[in-house]
Amino acid sequence: INAVLRASKVCQKVFQNLVTSDTVIKKDRSPVTVADFSAQAVVNKILYESFPNDPIVGEEESGSLRGDSGKELRNKVLSLVNTVLDTPLNDNELLETIDRGSFPGGSSGRMWTLDPIDGTMGFLRGDQYCIGLALIIDGDVHLGVLGCPNLPVDLKVPEGERGSLFIAVKGQGAFQHKFSSTEETQICLADISSPLAASFCESVVAEHSSHSDAAKIASLLGITKPPLRMDSMCKYCAVARGDADIYLRLPVSMDYEEKIWDHAAGCILIKEAGGIISDINNKPLDFSLGRTLKSNKGIVVAHSKIHGQVIDAVQQVILKK
């Protein structure tokens, strides 16, 4: 929790200091690159202090921070990281710390998986993004922590306080608290018995999840509410606390392999909040095969009372293609 909250703080600093209206207009990705590396360094460092022997499967690697060509970026990242760490890092320690995330994954032992910023596009727009961290033991997710700096504490009060943290521990339930307090509330999916009344949640970017297939599935299920489009693993958080009922991630290309850091923390959050998570073929997500979910295609999340019906509709639409 400490690691995710400190990384969230770094990301917020980057947004305040480096993202301007020009950034979005010029499609300049440099601020999110700074935030990505900084957040991965902060989480990896804090994990290392408590669990020096645990390997980490992290999204980023330090290549572009090395050498003369990486000096400017490296200096930016280093000074940011050192504003939130208790013991400062030097140049080499920074690179080493980021690259502690290079573990290939697999089916045995303990490992963490980290997405330092999920929803890079959302971050740049000032919309939703998430710092997602999960602990996997023997291929099974045991803990998930998701920091959502821009997610309203209560979606019904969109102008209210932002900054929501989600925690799920295997067998112990799913919880939310505000960044500003440690008081936890247990969360669960909205109780729903028919897909007719459901609302669904999908990616903002259609390249990550087919909007047209989702619209066909919604129409087959008789869903009339417009989809809630949101970047990042915040979608898992939204469904886990009942803001929406169904999360669909429908493959756009058949050769894309989903990354474990994009789903591990969300997967346990959904299960602990009483939902079912599978791929489009109703197979459980398999986190034991390395850095990607190579045996899965897409994601379907829903309450247990309607997950089967959603899968039937998904299959009809996908098989027809």
Ligand SMILES: Nc1ncnc2c1ncn2[C@@H]1O[C@H](COP(=O)(O)OS(=O)(=O)O)[C@@H](OP(=O)(O)O)[C@H]1O
């Ligand atoms: N082709 C394709 N299909 C599916 N997923 C892909 C694809 N390409 C990229 N990615 C991954 O999508 C992650 C962001 O997913 P989101 O659901 O947040 O998408 S979006 O922000 O709403 O567009 C994004 O994570 P981040 O890079 O951490 O932002 C990618 O890992």
Ligand SMILES: [Mg+2]
């Ligand atoms: Mg991601």
Ligand SMILES: [Mg+2]
């Ligand atoms: Mg990322």
Ligand SMILES: [Mg+2]
């Ligand atoms: Mg990425």
